[in-house]
Amino acid sequence: MEKKTIEEIKKLIECIGLNVDVNEYIKELKKNKDKILSNTDFKKMVNFHKALGHRSRYLIYNLIKKKKMCICELNVIIDLAQPTISHHVKILEQADLIEGIKNGKFTHYQIIKEIN
Amino acid sequence: MEKKTIEEIKKLIECIGLNVDVNEYIKELKKNKDKILSNTDFKKMVNFHKALGHRSRYLIYNLIKKKKMCICELNVIIDLAQPTISHHVKILEQADLIEGIKNGKFTHYQIIKEIN
DNA sequence: TAAATAGATATATTTAAATCTATCTATTTA
DNA sequence: TAAATAGATAGATTTAAATATATCTATTTA
16 A cells, blocks of 8 residues: 555544444445446436536527527627637537437437536 | 627528518527626536546435545545545535535534435 | 538537646644 | 644646637528
């Protein structure tokens, strides 16, 4: 065991008290961690929050929520280049928040997961 | 009006149809946009999602949710340097998701906003 | 079927976030 | 009150995300 880890564990012992089995305690914490990480929704939830955790995307999501829109409509009111808007829309789409319905030349995006 | 904008609007006219007042339509869309951006919760919501939209922070949040913890406990089970963990914890704290309660030398962090 | 075009993709560049090491601060306790 | 220490902060570096320009693709329609 490396020096750094030994000091971390010394610190932990002081924190949790001497009357606790440290190895058992750490084992329990690591079990919690593994359980969280192995949850099938873990990545999905992180991506969901990451998708909405950006000013432009949160705006686009809420605009589409008010009224389904195509890229060309978003492009008129948002001060970003068309490929940038397409990029953000794609991230929202991949997070299963919106979907695009092709209609002739135009693709209309609409909400599929409602967030209040 | 610049060339780029003119083409954007031409495109929009084709999309929404000729029997619609384009200026009125754009005005309405921009009103929607301004309403969304001026919402007092806009920044708060983006920060909330940004806070949870990162692997390590989503893990830390869920660990604290299972059991209140101090930095030293997180440090033992997460493979990141102590200041990095402190940094992530601070972001969760600033998003009003968790709070730190000082107890002697140790600060125990606990959930204040439950997310399922 | 060939020109026009909505919007996607590729690639490069810029900007922001994550992470680290080193150091500081506030608190405890011997 | 001085040494010890939990965890916060500062600053530098690395990594990832945002954005732009240029180009491509799939579809439409004249």
